[in-house]
């Protein structure tokens with residue numbers, strides 16, 4: 001184990017930023033600025049902690065289990081784990097005055113930063129117990145990070161980086177359940193690029209890919225943070241707008257439709273092409289099934305195509 005020195009953001013409780021590396025040998029080093037030692041902390045039972053940690057591959061529950069296992073050894077108010085490279089921030093409990101922070105590594109691979117927070121200073125015996133417990137955490141944590149990456153890539157469209165169809169199936173069900181509980185609306189928009197085959201035929205497949213990337217960027221830029229954008233397949237995109245009434249969804253659809261039609265897309269430096277899109281929208285909630293909401297919006301999009309493309313068509317309301 002190798003220890004560096006850092007500052008707690010809230011108080012210089014420990015001049016200690018710690019890098020914890022799992023490996024064949026633990027190296028003790030560095031310096032701590034700690035109050036006199038009190039009674040020794042309860043020694044950890046690594047096998048028992050490991051057994052509990054191995055019950056999940058999900059990062060949130062893993063950090064929570066670690067916090068619960070650590071609590072009898074090192075009572076604390078909060079725990080946080082950050083891995084900015086993967087956009088991960090997990091926290092449980094509350095922010096407190098004293099912070100003990102570790103940069104965790106496995107075999108030279110950085111995993112992220114773990115912070116333990118509490119109102120009173122950490123004693124040496126507690127830090128020792130904490131560090132012993134951390135050596136048990138690092139491998140299950142690495143497995144959970146790999147699992148997180150695998151799940152993320154299974155739900156991401158490799159070309160645009162948007163969520164894919166598998167993610168839509170999952171999110172649609174969840175968002176409908178949320179809107180059922182809250183009594184709000186869930187609007188679903190299906191957007192399809194018009195005459196996209198002609199773009200490929202005329203400018204080549206790579207230019208076609210650039211168009212898809214540009215549409216994805218425009219959708220990201222034009223939607224709210226709470227909206228979810230998916231590439232459903234080919235040149236078809238889906239936008240899920242939670243807690244959005246039909247008027248707001250209609251305004252959003254118009255904004256997107258115009259922004260794509262009015263501003264040509266750059267496919268190579270200096271070469272721009274104009275495209276249009278056909279959009280179908282449906283608004284659901286209540287007892288509607290996920291498949292039904294999507295089908296209504298998709299049928300509306302096909303009606304937009306059939307009636308001349310480059311337009312927005314609202315879905316028929318649910319019968320009854």
Ligand SMILES: Nc1nc2c(ncn2[C@@H]2O[C@H](COP(=O)(O)OP(=O)(O)OP(=O)(O)O)[C@@H](O)[C@H]2O)c(=O)[nH]1
Pocket residue numbers: 159192193194195196197198200204205206207208209212233234235305309
């Ligand atoms: N460049 C590129 N083309 C794709 C991709 N996925 C699907 N396509 C092409 O998209 C085209 C879709 O053609 P069509 O389904 O006829 O649709 P369209 O030409 O847009 O016609 P309408 O939708 O009726 O306006 C096909 O030529 C596909 O090969 C992709 O990832 N990249």
